[in-house]
Amino acid sequence: MSDRPKLDKNLDGKTFREFYYLKEELVDFCRRYGLPTSGGKLEITERIAHFLDTGEVIATKKVQKKSQIIGNITTDTEIEPNFVCSEKHRTFFKEHIGNGFSFNVAFQKWLKSNTGKTYADAITAYYRILEEKKSSKTKIDKQFEYNTYIRDFFADNRDKGLDEAIKCRKYKKQLPGHNRYEKSDLDVLAK
Structure with missing residues (x-):
């Protein structure tokens, strides 16, 4: 090594x-x-x-970031520039979507990139994003290398456990080069 x-x-x-x-x-x-x-x-x-x-x-x-004073949010209210998730926003979405609502990453990105659209549009987008998540593999952002490695490990090794995945990940981190999962990482399990 x-x-x-x-x-x-x-x-x-x-x-x-x-x-x-x-x-x-x-x-x-x-x-x-x-x-x-x-x-x-x-x-x-x-x-x-x-x-x-x-x-x-x-x-x-x-x-x-300019702090914005958010008034009463309705479905007709436009999404403000420099959107920041707040308790007021969370309360609005829970009232319209239900207690299962959460600010997932994809929805936060949608809100931040759709200034000027309405909160009714946001609700529609939230449900669309949930449906997309069910039917496709979620993209993990680059900074979450660990999550990406573990997901790829299990996609290739359904018969292995988390301890084995972590052992392979630790081994991989000690090697020069990229930190993405490769089948050869399993060599450390034979040692």
Whole structure:
């Protein structure tokens, strides 16, 4: 098994990208070397790789969300710009959809990208999204590598358990290259 290199300033960006590091490790690195720690794992990874290759610290861009005062929401109300899920929104959707309502990722994305449409449109979209989820494999966003790996592992190994999937995932994280499931990852189970 290939040993994962220690994450420090002597590493180059290319080597760094070949291995898996936990977000906590990335944040710790940023604190040690004065890099901003804000953002998601992918953003922090880019920041560290740039620092390792150039020695430059990329400043983060301040994103300021305008807080909107939401009045009474009706089915005719238009979805506001910079939509943010709030308790008022949750209450509205629970009243119209039922207690089983939840802000799933696909629905949140729909709300944020459909400013100006009505909340009646949102309710229709919510039901459509639920139907689509039933009939197709949900796309897992890139930052959720663990979830993607486990799902792909079980799709290929219905006879295996979660402990085996986790053991294969841990093995895979120690190898250079991508962190997606491959049949060869099962080799670690024979050891």
